[in-house]
Amino acid sequence: MRSQARLYRRSAHTVAIAVAAVVLLVWTVFPFLWILLTSLKSPGDVISVPPAFVFTPTIDNYAALVIGEQRGQYSSTRPDFPRFFLNSMIISFGAVALAIAAGIPAAYALARFSFPLKNALGFVLMSFRFVPFIAFVIPLYILYQQVGLYNTHAGLILAYQLITLPFTIWMLRSFFMEIPLEIQEAAKIDGCSALGVLTRVILPLSMPGIAVTVILGFMFCWNAFNYPLMLAGRQTFPVTVGAIQFISYEQVLWGQMAAATIVAAVPQLVLSLMVQKYIVRGLTMGAVR
Amino acid sequence: MxxxxxxxxxxxxxxxxxxxxxxxxxxxxxxxxxxxLGLYYSFTNYWLQYPNRFRFVWFDNYVDLIEEPLFVRALEFTLGFTLAAVVIQVGLGLAVALFLHARVPGRNVIRALMLMPLMMPPVITALMWKIMMASTTAGILNHLLSFLGVDPVNWFGSTQGAIVSVFIIDTWGNLPFIALILLGGLQALPTEPYEAARVDGAGTAAMLRYVTLPLLSPFLVLAVLFRTMDSLRIFDVIYATTLGGPNDATTNLHIMAYQFSFQWFQMGKGMAQVITLLMLVGIVSYVLMRLWNRAAESTAQ
Missing domain, CATH: 1.20.5 (Single alpha-helices involved in coiled-coils or other helix-helix interfaces)
Known part of the structure; x- marks a missing residue:
């Protein structure tokens, strides 16, 4: 009798755990599945009542994205999505390259030397992580229009340093600090200068960390929305701003918007699988290992 | 020498x-x-359309804020949203972390899948939910809720619906962040205190309350810190879904500053608003960072 009651309790426990796991899975994955389905629907199927799980799939929405104009019954707005995608690539790569170039020596200085105002500098860099974007966008908007950086890739790459530079420095600093001091001391005894220690010891040893920093930095740039929203024009919009162009006063192109969100999401999904272990570390700027 | x-x-x-x-x-x-430059503009009446009227006005923009009815509401929404986000999301995140920390079958799969919402661009997340939250019966969310006997919800059309919608979208994107921070913390906890507590005959609840939570506190404070900072300045999700509406129900300080500066081009006022938000962020982050240092020190001992 008693063992049976225990058995019941145990199986109830198992069922509860299974239910919780399924709820968590559905909550996490269902939105992706639904948007994927929506992106494969014709305009009629998108607005069908009740929502259709079974329908004849079409790649029209993706074709429309690639061609950069609409097919079918709509024709008023024409978001140029291939260009947006290319813009995202150019701006993100440019911003990361610049941040890495400036960030490596800076991170090395912060990780290995003591100098006046070191803590203040670290604090200033960290605080960029928390600043409301508009605080920079308003003056940059005015400034960029005066100096001709408005609606240019260069201007956006510079503005994105607000995202990438503090992140890169903090992240690289945390990787550099993992390298044992003894190795550097040994290199110094062998006659390496400070720069030699950096290029011959630190950099080769922290290549994986640098790769992770590059990938995460790229992802943060890909996600950026506020800066390009105000500092870019139609020629330089990245995918994040491009995706909202499918909403206009006349209509919302649900199917194409779904396709656009999938295309904008794919690089993030692939990259986040590559750097799984480091994402939390990256999001906390190296505070959590 | x-x-x-x-x-x-x-x-x-x-x-x-x-x-x-x-x-x-x-x-x-x-x-x-x-x-x-922006700080300087906050003390001027810079209005992009009327550059000739440019004048230094000292603290007028800041004083005007007190009399601006929208400011009070935006401040209320900013603080209320942040409080709700921190309490509910960190609470849920802790539950998810504890759940995944127990030996759940398929834990690694769930953990990997939870990274997907985490690194999505917030705007894209918002658009995905916007598609699902269509207020008619064609919206999948209303359709699914109808099986539970819930009447169609007017997600973005009503004030309460809009607030709830923004909150759900924000939660979907950020819950994994909290859960993964806390899961990492749980996995790094030492085992001795648990053995000692077990010897003392502590039950599961007592173990959680007196062993796990105190040891986890640096991670909890860190999660609260990051969530607070990001909730105070949430912008992308609101912009892509409600743009502050309906009837300013989802206008926070960040959106308000955007509206003043980029819809009405009153850069001076917009800057004063965002500086106010910045001061709020600064004060809160200072308090939380001190808490974090204290929590990290107390567990290190």
Whole structure:
């Protein structure tokens, strides 16, 4: 009798755990599945009542994205999505390259030397992580229009340093600090200068960390929305701003918007699988290992 | 002689450090300069359409805020949203972390899948939910809720619906962040305190309350810190879904500053609003960072 009651309790426990796991899975994955389905629907199927799980799939929405104009019954707005995608690539790569170039020596200085105002500098860099974007966008908007950086890739790459530079420095600093001091001391005894220690010891040893920093930095740039929203024009919009162009006063192109969100999401999904272990570390700027 | 050598070395280190920092400092100066300019604008009546009226007005923009009815509501929404986000999301995140920490089958799969919402661009997340939250019966969310006997919800059309919608979207994107921080913390906890507690005959609840939570506190404070900072300045999700509406129900300080500066081009006022938000962020982050240091020290001992 008693063992049976225990058995019941145990199986109830198992069922509860299974239910919780399924709820968590559905909550996490269902939105992706639904948007994927929506992106494969014709305009009629998108607005069908009740929502259709079974329908004849079409790649029209993706074709429309690639061609950069609409097919079918709509024709008023024409978001140029291939260009947006290319813009995202150019701006993100440019911003990361610049941040890495400036960030490596800076991170090395912060990780290995003591100098006046070191803590203040670290604090200033960290605080960029928390600043409301508009605080920079308003003056940059005015400034960029005066100096001709408005609606240019260069201007956006510079503005994105607000995202990438503090992140890169903090992240690289945390990787550099993992390298044992003894190795550097040994290199110094062998006659390496400070720069030699950096290029011959630190950099080769922290290549994986640098790769992770590059990938995460790229992802943060890909996600950026506020800066390009105000500092870019139609020629330089990245995918994040491009995706909202499918909403206009006349209509919302649900199917194409779904396709656009999938295309904008794919690089993030692939990259986040590559750097799984480091994402939390990256999001906390190296505070959590 | 030794002192002279030390001093020489110190001077060399300083020089080398600043040389190494030069490129980053130049870029940093490129960011600090516009910010300083913006700070200056917050004390002027800069209105993009009327450059000729440009005038230094001291604290007028800040004083005007107190009389601006929208400011009070935006401040309320900012604080209320942040409080709700921190309490509910950290609570749920802790539950998810504890759940995944127990030996759940398929834990690694769930953990990997939870990274997907985490690294999505917030705007894209918002658009995905916007598609699902269509207020008619064609919206999948209303359709699914109808099986539970819930009437169609007017997600973005009603004030309460809009607030709830923004909150759900924000939660979907950020719950994994909290859960993964806390899961990492749980996996790093030492085992001895648990054995000691078990010997003392502590039950599961007592174990959680007196062993797990105190040991986890640095991670909890960190999760609260990051969630608070990001909720205070949430922008992308609101912009892409409600743009602050309906009837300003989802207008926070960040959106309000955007509206003043980029819809009405009153840069001076917009800047004053965002500086106010910045001060709020600064105060809260200072308090939380001190808490974090204290929590980290107390568990290190």
């Amino acid at each position: 030794d002192i002279a050598r030390k001093r020489r070395r110190w001077r060399r280190d300083t020089l080398q450090s600043y040389l190494l920092l030069t490129p980053a400092l130049v870029l940093l100066a490129g960011m600090v300069y516009p910010f300083g």
